[in-house]
Ligand SMILES: NC(=O)C1=CN([C@@H]2O[C@H](COP(=O)(O)OP(=O)(O)OC[C@H]3O[C@@H](n4cnc5c(N)ncnc54)[C@H](O)[C@@H]3O)[C@@H](O)[C@H]2O)C=CC1
């Protein structure tokens with residue numbers, strides 16, 4: 001195995017060790033062994049980052065959008081060139097299969113590229129003036145220094161969403177990426193940082209609550225962006241609200257899938273098994289609640305369970321592996337507990353744990369049939385390889401069940417009926433809906449949730465807009 005080393009902090013344009021005393025172990029989820037120890041930042045490190053962000057904003061906002069685009073594109077080219085190395089770090093620290101890690105790295109590059117191109121289209125507008133010889137214009141200007149918090153499940157993609165949007169808009173960014181997966185993000189950030197003025201991109205790792213308290217409450221920071229759990233999102237929303245900071249929140253999901261009687265079952269099963277068990281189910285957009293037309297329920301259940309059982313589990317670095325471990329022992333316990341509580345409510349578990357690797361944090365693909373709507377697995381985000389199935393008789397009923405929990409991020413529909421497509425697309429409470437496919441997240445379209453899944457969008461032109469302010473200029477003669 002190639003050497004794994006925890007990164008330093010990137011503060012004020014310089015990679016340097018954290019000044020804090022505390023350390024956290026970075027654990028390989030496939031073995032449970034410690035790879036290295038990450039040093040956490042001190043309050044002084046954070047103050048230094050904040051001090052650098054102001055001057056960095058002055059420098060970066062003056063770089064024309066065309067030039068910002070070119071510099072970001074050079075950084076993107078380096079990320080693509082280093083994809084194999086970055087992917088390996090990601091697999092070592094996070095556990096996902098190497099092919100998934102590489103795909104994530106390329107998706108992250110694609111996201112930043114799209115944002116970079118979009119920087120050149122942050123148009124304002126001219127408003128017809130009331131008096132002759134005067135002019136009224138509306139400008140889009142960068143909001144200012146950004147504090148961003150990204151999680152460990154898709155550390156590259158979910159950091160890239162924030163980095164790309166902020167940098168393209170002309171904002172400096174202080175990124176606190178997840179302490180669990182520091183090296184892959186640092187390797188990606190290094191590819192971008194060399195192209196930017198010092199302090200425009202800064203990367204810190206610390207005690208999460210201390211970092212967010214210092215950054216969100218600082219007058220230097222003008223915008224906050226967070227991806228993670230609902231409780232932490234609520235806390236940050238309160239903190240941001242008290243300090244009147246704009247905030248974007250992507251707080252996870254519990255995606256419903258509606259499979260209608262006329263659906264192409266082979267296609268649905270093939271796509272949904274891959275999508276469900278990607279990253280061992282630890283994805284905010286993972287399909288989780290499967291509502292299947294009663295006449296196809298048995299056939300779907302059988303085919304889905306068989307395909308899930310056929311997945312090859314193993315260490316992410318092994319070429320034959322199709323599903324890796326979950327990210328840590330905490331996640332494994334949480335998933336096992338959710339499954340047990342749901343079985344106690346009447347769910348039927350169709351898959352077994354036989355043949356699981358004995359080392360590391362592995363959880364078998366778990367199919368729960370006939371899951372009551374009030375069962376924990378129907379209400380709480382499993383964030384693991386758990387699929388819940390239930391039959392429905394009428395589309396109305398399926399939509400009501402799909403809308404019956406607190407989340408509203410992604411949704412999926414399989415049907416050939418135009419009427420069903422219209423009804424579901426109008427009434428399903430989600431931010432993104434894929435019909436006869438799984439493409440709910442693409443760089444050029446907005447991605448965000450409703451209800452407890454958060455608010456605001458990332459990606460698409462909405463994603464860059466989140467880092468821009470609207471300014472009105474009225475020029476008199
Ligand atoms: N939307 C998404 O993609 C994600 C959702 N989650 C949800 O959260 C659940 C629990 O996972 P955990 O890792 O325990 O989630 P968590 O919300 O505690 O941690 C997620 C991220 O937030 C950061 N964080 C935690 N407290 C913070 C604070 N006070 N200020 C700033 N950042 C903070 C962590 O460092 C981590 O990177 C998962 O089961 C899942 O439901 C977790 C990660 C990503």
Ligand SMILES: O=Cc1ccc(S(=O)(=O)O)cc1
Nearest residue numbers: 107153154157283284285441
């Ligand atoms: O967890 C959220 C998440 C995971 C993956 C993706 S993407 O499909 O790689 O874009 C988006 C959001």
